[in-house]
Structure formats: structure tokens, C-alpha cells
Amino acid sequence: MSVITPLIIVVIAALIQAFLQLTPGTFSLFYHYALGKNSTKVADDFSLSFILGVEVFLTTIWLIIYSLIFFIFCNQPSFCSEVFLWITASIFVAEAFAFFFFYFRKGRSSSALFIPRQIARNINARAEKIKTRSDAFTLGFATGSLELIFTLPLYIISIVELMRISAFPRIIAIIFYIIIATLPLFSIRNLYRTGHNLAEITRSRIRAKTFLRLSISLGFLLLAFIIITSGAFHHG
Amino acid sequence: MDDKTLKQLTRTLLLHAKGLGLPIGAAEVFIEKSLLTAKKTLSSHSVITENDVTRAVAKELRKYNSDLAYVYQNRDKII
Numbered sequence: 436m437s438v439i440t441p442l443i444i445v446v447i448a449a450l451i452q453a454f455l456q457l458t459p460g461t462f463s464l465f466y467h468y469a470l471g472k473n474s475t476k477v478a479d480d481f482s483l484s485f486i487l488g489v490e491v492f493l494t495t496i497w498l499i500i501y502s503l504i505f506f507i508f509c510n511q512p513s514f515c516s517e518v519f520l521w522i523t524a525s526i527f528v529a530e531a532f533a534f535f536f537f538y539f540r541k542g543r544s545s546s547a548l549f550i551p552r553q554i555a556r557n558i559n560a561r562a563e564k565i566k567t568r569s570d571a572f573t574l575g576f577a578t579g580s581l582e583l584i585f586t587l588p589l590y591i592i593s594i595v596e597l598m599r600i601s602a603f604p605r606i607i608a609i610i611f612y613i614i615i616a617t618l619p620l621f622s623i624r625n626l627y628r629t630g631h632n633l634a635e636i637t638r639s640r641i642r643a644k645t646f647l648r649l650s651i652s653l654g655f656l657l658l659a660f661i662i663i664t665s666g667a668f669h670h671g
Numbered sequence: 672m673d674d675k676t677l678k679q680l681t682r683t684l685l686l687h688a689k690g691l692g693l694p695i696g697a698a699e700v701f702i703e704k705s706l707l708t709a710k711k712t713l714s715s716h717s718v719i720t721e722n723d724v725t726r727a728v729a730k731e732l733r734k735y736n737s738d739l740a741y742v743y744q745n746r747d748k749i750i
Contacts, residue, residue, distance in 0.1 A: 460750035467742070471690030545748040555750050563686075632691040634738035637749055 438604055440665045441596035444658065445608045448589040449615035451654045454647055455585060456538075456640065457548055458489055459619045461578045463640075465562040465571070466623065467633035472566075479628070484568040486620045488575025493613050496579075496587075501594050508598070520666035523595075524659040526588045531655035534585065538651075539644055546640045550581060592662060672710045672724065680706055680728065687742050698739070705731035 465485055469478035540547040547555070558578070565571050579586075593612060597605045626636060672680075681702055688698035709727040713719050725744060732740035 457750060464749045467690040468686065469690075470692070471686040471688075542748070545745060546750070547748040548750055550750070552747075556747060558750060559747060630692065632738060632742075633749070634691065634741045637745065638741075 438600050440661070441600050442604070442608060444596045444661055444665075445593045445612055446615075447654055447658055447661070448593045449612040451651055451658070452586055452589055452612075452616040453619055454651050454654075455582055456546070456647065457550065457582045458575075458578050459623055460546060460548065460640065461558055461562065461574070462486075462620050463623050463627075463633055463636045464559065465565065465574060466627050468563045469565060469571075470627070475628075479624070481565060481568060481571040482620075482624050482627075484571035485575035486617055486624070488572040488577075489579045489620065490613055490617055491572075492576045492579035493616060496583075496590060497594065497609065497613075500587075500590050504591070504594055504598065517666055519595075520662050523588065523592050524662045524666075527592075527655045527659035527662070530585060530588060531652040531659070534655060535648055535652040538585075539648060544641065546637055546644070554581070589658075592658065672706075672713060672719070676724075677706055677710070680724075684728075684732070684739065684743060687746075688736075688739055691736075691738050691742065693736060693739065698736075701735035702732070705735065 462482070462485055466478060466482050469481045473481070537549050540549070550558075558574075558581075561570075561574055561577075565574060593608075597608055600608075623636060684702045684706075685695070685698060688702065689695060705728060708731045709724070712727050713723060716723065729740045729744040732743060
């Protein structure tokens, strides 16, 4: 069994997740409010708690899905078949279209995302009221869950593919995934620390909207293509 | 705009100004000036909506600091 195909799928999935905008958007907003209410040192401290919250969410959801898939495949090995791969590939095609048309809301000057406006306002209010590290941690954890509609299939296919390879590269790949997925948060934190502000970060996110829309949709389609071709290869 | 709204707006704008790294002393001065001018502009309106307030305040703030005006006007559209 080749290790390359599962690793390529995991890297593409991690890159797609890294480009998603809800967590970085919430993080930049949260950091802005944290700087507005506290010293730079405290804001930095809170930001690490937020990132930790996102990472803990990622790890938790990976372990839950890993257990579920392990249970399903142990009892029904035949289920890990072309049917499963076709279903997953179809979901990715649907996600590609959903992302292209619905992820960003209309409006050239806005970086507003697909989540309902009431939820966005609640996150905004929550981000403004953060006073402790545990608040920041919870916000990070909750933000991770809001994007599940786009990330859940990525987790599932990454785990299914990683189950095909041996334990050591599997653990390395999982760590690698979590690092790539949270890299934008460290990058935003670094931007704030080097004197950039929310207005600049938001404007750059808006400038990148078309690029992100195209690249992530193509990423989802590419994943679907790789899954189908690798599945056909595995099953002869 | 009544005094309560003005106080609340001042607090919000100062929070954003500090988040943007603007000098607080200067920010306090131009926020007060902007709010007073916006209040004067809106006083001729018979009905004032939240959007009217946001637009008028952002228009005045833009004269002093475009980043603060941008963040204030788009505060609900960042995510």
C-alpha cells in the first residue's frame, strides 16, 4: 500500500481547512477586542488560549470520528468500498459548489460569511466580552464547531485515508494536519504583534475573497477526483 | 442622539481605537468632535435609524482615521 496517496489527501484537506475563513475571522475580531480592553501581553495570552481551544476541538473531533470509523470498519470491512468513496467524492463536489456560491456573502466591501447573521452577532458580542483565558478557549472551541459543515467531510476522508497506512506516519500526519490547520491563526497573531490591525487584516481578507473562492472550490473538486481515482486503483 | 447613546458610542469607539493601536488622547478628541458633528447632522432628521447613526458617525470619523471608520462601519460584517 502506497503511503503517498493518503498523505496527499491529508495535505490537501489540511490546506483547505487552513484557507477557511470563519476561525481566522473570529480570531482577528477577538484579538482586536482583546487589545482594546487589555494590555498587549494579556491579549497575546488570551490569543494562545483561543488557538488552544481550536486545537483541542480539532483533536477531539478527530478522535471521535476515528473511533466511529474504526468501529464501522471493524464490523463491516466491506463497507470501506467503492460505494463509500463515491459518496464521499459526491459530498466534496457538493461542497465545492456550496463553497463557491454560498461561503461568502454578497458585498464587495464585506468579509461576511455564510453563518446566520444572528450567530455572527452573538460571536461578535462574545468576542467583545472576553475577560478570562477560559472564555477565549471556549470561543476557540465553539468557532471550530461552527464550520463543521465544511470541515467534517475533510476530517472523515483524512481519517479513512490515514487508516490505510501504518501507525507512525499516521501520527505524524495527524500532527501535521493540526499544525497546518491552525497556522493562519499563528500568522494573524504575528501580524497583530508586528503592528498590523483589524482593518488591514480584514481588507486583505476581502482582497483574497475571489482567490479563496476559486482555490478552495478547486481543492474540493481535486479531493473528489483523487478519492475516485485512488479508490478505483485500490479496488482494481 | 441622546446623551446615553453618545456615551455608549464613545465607549465603543474608544475600544476600537485602542484595538487599532491609536493614541488614546488623540482618539478621545477626534471621537468627541465626530460624534458632535454627526449629532448636528442628524438633528434635522425626523426619524433616525441605527444605520443613519452608523453612516453619519463613520463619515465624520473617516476625516480623522479611515481604519477606525472602517472597523466601526463593518463591525457586524467581519465574520
